[in-house]
Amino acid sequence: MKDHVRHYGCLLFAPMVLAPLCGCLNPEFLNSAVGGVYYPTAPGDTPFVMVRVVNETTATLDVPIVWDDGSLPTYSYTVRGLTPEGHDTGTLVQWPVLRIGLGDLDFPNAPLIVANFPDGSSTGVIFGRSALQAGVDYNEGDTIIFQIAADSRSPAYIRVDAGKIDGSSQLETGLSRADPFGRLWSLLAALGF
Amino acid sequence: MEYHCTNAVRRAAAGVVLAGIGLLLAPGCGVINPDLLGTVLPNSTIGIPAPEGTIVIAVMNRSPAIVAAQVQVTKLNGGVVDLTIPVQPFDSSTANPADRAFAVQDCDIYSIRLVQILAGLPTGGAVQQFASSLPPLVDGVELSCGKLVTITVVGTPPNLQAAVEVY
Numbered sequence: 001m002k003d004h005v006r007h008y009g010c011l012l013f014a015p016m017v018l019a020p021l022c023g024c025l026n027p028e029f030l031n032s033a034v035g036g037v038y039y040p041t042a043p044g045d046t047p048f049v050m051v052r053v054v055n056e057t058t059a060t061l062d063v064p065i066v067w068d069d070g071s072l073p074t075y076s077y078t079v080r081g082l083t084p085e086g087h088d089t090g091t092l093v094q095w096p097v098l099r100i101g102l103g104d105l106d107f108p109n110a111p112l113i114v115a116n117f118p119d120g121s122s123t124g125v126i127f128g129r130s131a132l133q134a135g136v137d138y139n140e141g142d143t144i145i146f147q148i149a150a151d152s153r154s155p156a157y158i159r160v161d162a163g164k165i166d167g168s169s170q171l172e173t174g175l176s177r178a179d180p181f182g183r184l185w186s187l188l189a190a191l192g193f
Numbered sequence: 194m195e196y197h198c199t200n201a202v203r204r205a206a207a208g209v210v211l212a213g214i215g216l217l218l219a220p221g222c223g224v225i226n227p228d229l230l231g232t233v234l235p236n237s238t239i240g241i242p243a244p245e246g247t248i249v250i251a252v253m254n255r256s257p258a259i260v261a262a263q264v265q266v267t268k269l270n271g272g273v274v275d276l277t278i279p280v281q282p283f284d285s286s287t288a289n290p291a292d293r294a295f296a297v298q299d300c301d302i303y304s305i306r307l308v309q310i311l312a313g314l315p316t317g318g319a320v321q322q323f324a325s326s327l328p329p330l331v332d333g334v335e336l337s338c339g340k341l342v343t344i345t346v347v348g349t350p351p352n353l354q355a356a357v358e359v360y
Contacts, residue, residue: 037244039339085272092295178339180249
């Protein structure tokens with residue numbers, strides 16, 4: 001009996017080990033599970049910071065992503081009409097970038113994120129925290145994720161959470177596939193941007 | 194001898210069946226909630242869904258016009274994200290990032306379509322619309338996870354052109 005368990009256990013274990021190596025597992029699923037083993041989820045060693053906005057509410061959102069590089073002007077990229085089904089989008093910011101936030105870098109309590117609810121009403125949502133700072137909250141090559149979620153304890157019943165994927169966590173393995181950040185950086189250099 | 198032979202055949206058959214089951218189930222692993230994984234794996238921030246990967250849409254302006262590219266992204270779940278990506282006129286200084294802009298999307302994309310490009314000179318005048326008849330880029334054909342989609346605007350108003358390429 002023990003022999004049977006050992007033998008058939010090995011037979012079961014082998015496909016589990018071999019499946020990722022031969023590409024049988026859904027690579028996008030694996031990628032989210034192990035953090036960029038196939039496709040990078042952060043710019044890593046390229047001079048960018050990726051900023052993503054995730055809509056976990058029932059509202060359609062207008063979200064101004066703002067950043068600066070220590071000098072004027074402040075840059076912005078406004079995500080308009082991000083529906084719950086659209087779920088997520090974002091932008092890529094070229095390093096150096098000193099501060100990143102939503103709405104207004106200096107006035108985090110300005111309700112500049114607009115939520116349009118299915119019943120036709122709309123409300124302004126505050127970012128509610130100081131702008132994220134380089135060297136403190138993020139570094140070159142990181143991904144920042146702003147998740148906007150329903151929360152009955154927050155003003156306007158919506159709160160903003162911030163998270164980070166560390167750029168240094170991006171694995172360079174033999175399994176790595178397309179890297180859009182590396183390609184973009186090469187292309188910008190080639191085109192003189 | 195016959196016993197050993199039967200056993201060997203049985204083991205081989207069991208191996209084939211188990212491997213087949215493994216291969217059949219493996220693509221379905223995407224049904225596991227990635228949000229849940231995002232909460233338990235070290236590379237993701239607690240409670241924040243981990244992205245599956247990234248598709249980058251880059252708008253690069255090599256013209257003297259102010260340009261806004263309107264792009265429609267359709268997700269696999271049918272959701273639509275309408276992007277308006279504005280860029281300033283081309284500046285040969287690499288320190289000024291305003292002449293290029295980038296949008297990023299998770300890999301759950303069915304198609305990306307350049308709806309149109311609006312362009313106007315900084316000094317004012319008519320707004321030009323062009324590049325509205327390009328076919329969408331579709332998942333599994335031109336698109337896949339990790340791709341870079343570039344929209345490059347070249348020329349001088351009113352002779353502006355846009356090139357869409359996938360890398």
